[in-house]
Amino acid sequence: MRHFFSILGGMGTMATESYIRILNQRTPAKQDQDYLNYILVNHATVPDRTTYLLDHSQPNFLPDLLEDVQQQNLLKPDFMVMVCNTAHYFYDELAAASDVPLLNMPQETVKALQKRYPQAKRIGLAATAGTISSQVYHQYIAAAGLTEVDPTPAIQEKINRLIYQSIKEEQGAVDATLYHEILADMMHQLNVDVIILGCTELSLAQELAPNHQYPVADSQSIIADRTLELALKLRQA
Incomplete structure (x- = not known):
């Protein structure tokens, strides 16, 4: 197979499925051969990232x-993308x-x-406790001259509940009310x-559950767009 890329996924599987779905939906395709060539590594048994980052034992x-x-x-792919922040x-x-x-998500x-938001200065980060504590986003936000605003403990508890209890434990079920409540809390509090x-x-x-009025920068949607852009460019090379 020529001109393909590799996806490091499975962290978690339902979120990776969302990435694949979005990527395929956005690909300009009118026949089978118009879709992208890729290999998905759905490595579901990778140890939990947040568990390690909060406790290195x-x-x-x-x-x-x-x-x-x-x-x-x-396998010599053209590039790789890892769909886990x-x-x-x-x-x-x-x-x-x-x-x-x-690619760097x-x-x-x-x-x-x-x-998309050139006037934005205070950037709220909704993420796992591991991403927050290890400052995965901090260097990029700071380098852009922006201020990172992390969730309060109460908001982080809601985020954890949505990620682990709603989505991971329920195989992709989304508590839309809780999701919108998290966004509202971050915007207003x-x-x-x-x-x-x-x-x-x-x-x-x-x-x-996109039916809300809050401005978000969706990391997986953004990396899907970047993946598509790069894959189409390399296909034409």
């Missing part, structure tokens, strides 16, 4: 992802191990946010200009 997820990258190197804690190590470009999200959806489960919530 727990299983580290880096070795599993390094193995995935090394396996995909043998929290896993980007080890982006530098994984990019160094890859023989091809590895947090970096691409902040770049897209700046274009934290006085932010825009909210980054910095977890792919939150991106799934946005896909299935």
Whole structure:
């Protein structure tokens, strides 16, 4: 297979399914052959990212992802994309191990946010506790001259409940009321200009419950657009 890319997914599986669905829906296709060539690595047994980042005595997820990258190197894709925000804690190590470009979801999200919301200054980050504590987004937000605003403990509890109890435990079921409540809390309690959806489960919530008025920068939607742009460009090369 020529001109294909590799997707490092399965963190979690239902969120990865959302990425694939969005990517395919946005591909300009009128016949089978118009869709993109890709290999999906749905590595569902990767240790929980947040569990490790909050407690380094727990299983580290880096070795599993390094193995995935090394396996995909043998297949010679054009590029790789990893559809898990929290896993980007080890982006530098994984990019160094890859023989091809590895797209950077947090970096691409902040770049897209700046274009869509040029007046935004206070950026709310809705994400896993692991992403928040390890500051996965911080360097990109700070480099853009923006202010990162993290959830309060009460809001983080709601985010955790939506990610783990609603979506992960219920196989992709989204509590739309809870999702919209989280967005409202962040906008009104934290006085932010825009909210980054910095977890792919939150991106799934946005896909299935988009009927709200709050400005969001959806990381998975953004990386799907970047994937599509790059794949189509390389196909024409």
